[in-house]
Amino acid sequence: MYTTYSTFLLAGHTVHRITFDPATFTDADLLWLPHHQQLSQAGRKRKADHLAGRIAAFHALNRKTIPGIGSSGEPQWPAGIAGSISHSGTQAVAICSKNGIVGIDCEAIIDEHEAREIQDGVIDMREAQLLAECGFPFDLAFTLAFSAKESLFKALFPRVQAWMGFDSARVTSLAAHTLTLTLTCPLPPFAQNQAFTLHWCHIDTQVLTLICDA
Template identity: 65%
Template sequence: MHTTHSTFSLAGHTLHRITFDSATFTEADLLWLPHHALLADAGRKRKADHLAGRIAAAHALNDRPVPGIGPSGEPLWPDGVSGSITHSGTQAMAVVVRDRQALIGIDCEAILPEYEAREIKDGIVDVQEERVLSRTGYPFALALTLAFSAKESLFKALFPRVKSYMGFDCARVTALDVQTITLALPRKLAGFNEGASFILHWQQHGEQVITLLSHAPGDEPSRW
């Protein structure tokens, strides 16, 4: 599969980006992955996306093993490392932190069309969150896409500890500004108190947005 590697910075972290051409993907490309047999029944798009994500992770890890696949489909990172992977369209991205206890989650999303944002908003935010987004001055489609992406990043970061599915009602948007979006937990999750607050950083790249949550152990201990 034809791929191109590049990097960019967000919130002090180096994000590794793979741009790929899924039309050039072949089944033989998967043999590079130690866990390729687990993808035997996956569709072609899933295989290409997964491969691109693991290539991005390999660049981020440098000399460490490529993450395997956990029982819920989550990446299994090497000892001493926390990380996150995302893919959207023809791009995949990965970020790692050399700390097993760090919370880290990344997500990339294409900005929703305005009509679609209005149609699906009730499944992503509640009435109070919609008011927060509407007061920001950003186009509603951009603001809702950021809310969607930020919640995905948060859920990826929390999953290694929570170990269960989290719906969009498991976090609420409380603030959105030019660089960050803040989420709070409306109820207690395993290891995290009700009201726990998380600040995520975001960037817009063309017609996509990227959100990143990164917290080192000890940050905001009174809230976690």
């Protein structure tokens, strides 16, 4: 599969990015992955996305190892490392840190009509009002809320080890380059009303959200 590698900084953290051409993917490309047999029944898109994400993670880990697949489908990072992977369209990103919690997510900006249709499953009335008053177009603000919750849940999962719905956290502020999520329920070891600050950026037709609390 044809790929290009680059990095950029978000809130002082290095994000490793792979841009890839899924049309050039072949099953033989998966043989690079130690866990390639676990993907034998996956569809072509899933395979290409997964491969691109693991290449990004390989760079994030200083080209020393490739994260496997955990029992819940999560990346298996080396001991002492917290990391996260995301992919959207023809882009995959990864980041890791030696300590703390780490979550990253990239999303194509959701069309406003679609956002209005699905918003009840992602945000509550208080969040909808906040997004309407934040000064950003609704499609951008909604996509940021969606993405930020994905980033937070990825970051918390290694410690919570439980499924988290979109109603588990609420957007309580949205500003230029930062967003705050507050837990609406206890997720041990994290307490109800615990707040987390995420950073975000807008790249072309996508947004990227990041929590890296090292």
